[in-house]
Amino acid sequence: xxxxxxxxxxxxxxxxxxxxxxxxxxxxxxxxxxxxxxxxxxxxxxxxxxxxxxxxxxxxxxxxxxxxxxxxxxxxxxxxxxxxxxxxxxxxxxxxxxxxxxxxxxxxxxxxxxxxxxxxxxxxxxxxxxxxxxxxxxxxxxxxxxxxxxxxxxxxxxxxxxxxxxxxxxxxxxxxxxxxxxxxxxxxxxxxxxxxxxxxxxxxxxxxxxxxxxxxxxxxxxxxxxxxxxxxxxxxxxxxxxxxxxxxxxxxxxxxxxxxxxxxxxxxxxxxxxxxxxxxxxxxxxxxxxxxxxxxxxxxxxxxxxxxxxxxxxxxxxxxxxxxxxxxxxxxxxxxxx
Ligand code: TXA
Ligand code: MG
Numbered sequence: 001x002x003x004x005x006x007x008x009x010x011x012x013x014x015x016x017x018x019x020x021x022x023x024x025x026x027x028x029x030x031x032x033x034x035x036x037x038x039x040x041x042x043x044x045x046x047x048x049x050x051x052x053x054x055x056x057x058x059x060x061x062x063x064x065x066x067x068x069x070x071x072x073x074x075x076x077x078x079x080x081x082x083x084x085x086x087x088x089x090x091x092x093x094x095x096x097x098x099x100x101x102x103x104x105x106x107x108x109x110x111x112x113x114x115x116x117x118x119x120x121x122x123x124x125x126x127x128x129x130x131x132x133x134x135x136x137x138x139x140x141x142x143x144x145x146x147x148x149x150x151x152x153x154x155x156x157x158x159x160x161x162x163x164x165x166x167x168x169x170x171x172x173x174x175x176x177x178x179x180x181x182x183x184x185x186x187x188x189x190x191x192x193x194x195x196x197x198x199x200x201x202x203x204x205x206x207x208x209x210x211x212x213x214x215x216x217x218x219x220x221x222x223x224x225x226x227x228x229x230x231x232x233x234x235x236x237x238x239x240x241x242x243x244x245x246x247x248x249x250x251x252x253x254x255x256x257x258x259x260x261x262x263x264x265x266x267x268x269x270x271x272x273x274x275x276x277x278x279x280x281x282x283x284x285x286x287x288x289x290x291x292x293x294x295x296x297x298x299x300x301x302x303x304x305x306x307x308x309x310x311x312x313x314x315x316x317x318x319x320x321x322x323x324x325x326x327x328x329x330x331x332x333x334x335x336x337x338x
Pocket of ligand 2: 146147155
């Protein structure tokens with residue numbers, strides 16, 4: 001039998017799509033230098049063509065390299081995609097790659113407009129998954145890949161989720177097991193450094209504080225800006241079909257809601273509107289890492305559970321929960337529309 005990595009490389013070189021595992025979520029990958037292949041991603045996902053894609057790049061270190069050789073290796077690699085590689089990019093790459101971080105940089109001339117949604121910037125990420133790192137090394141190019149879900153739906157964190165999203169097709173799915181991080185990468189825009197400093201476009205499990213510490217900055221030096229350039233920032237995203245609400249936003253429970261899921265942390269009390277109702281209890285892991293890892297699988301399972309209402313306990317307010325809160329707010333906003 002052919003080695004799955006060899007088979008994936010052959011498909012990608014032939015301009016086909018391959019679903020790839022990463023530590024965050026599965027991606028739907030195409031050769032980033034092949035415009036026709038990249039267009040297939042938008043068709044398969046039903047994604048608007050103006051939404052830019054992240055280019056996944058290999059890890060350039062070899063064992064035994066010195067710090068300056070490592071920086072040179074990143075500059076050589078990043079310069080293929082970006083016309084200006086600031087020191088901040090080298091610091092963040094050296095500290096967090098391979099890992100759940102995407103950097104937005106000014107794009108090099110050669111980067112296809114299909115990849116960048118016609119913008120002058122490009123998103124780059126070196127993902128931390130052994131299969132995909134081997135694939136990237138053998139492919140020896142960049143792979144444009146959004147999350148491998150249909151536009152606006154829940155991101156996949158297992159190979160089976162991907163198959164459910166694209167059932168009936170010929171899509172090759174490289175099965176790398178369940179994703180270790182479970183929610184999408186932190187996106188940091190480094191294209192407006194002199195005016196704004198680094199701007200966090202999407203929160204992820206690499207926190208704002210970690211970015212600030214790595215760059216020797218304080219909280220007032222970084223900004224968040226979930227502008228319309230990031231598709232994950234549309235308010236209705238990651239959307240389950242079942243109606244979903246936070247307990248804090250549920251003033252009363254509609255009578256027609258017969259089958260109700262009460263999703264909560266260990267030991268917490270049922271909110272007032274659910275007290276006289278029959279509920280199915282689902283207990284959440286009480287650490288942010290563990291919840292992130294299981295979040296999308298849980299949302300899929302809940303969505304398939306035939307509930308009329310999914311009621312979620314409000315998340316703790318500290319910043320370790322920011323990325324999860326962001327995804328759940330979008331899920332609540334987009335829920336119940338199908
Ligand atoms: O963890 C992840 O980032 C996953 C895995 C597969 O790597 N990918 C992912 O891709 O979440 P996607 O397309 O679902 O979300 C990437 C986001 C999009 O919302 C896109 O708008 C934003 O990154 N993005 C990409 N390039 C950009 C750019 N040049 N400027 C601003 N935002 C950009
Ligand atoms: Mg996505």
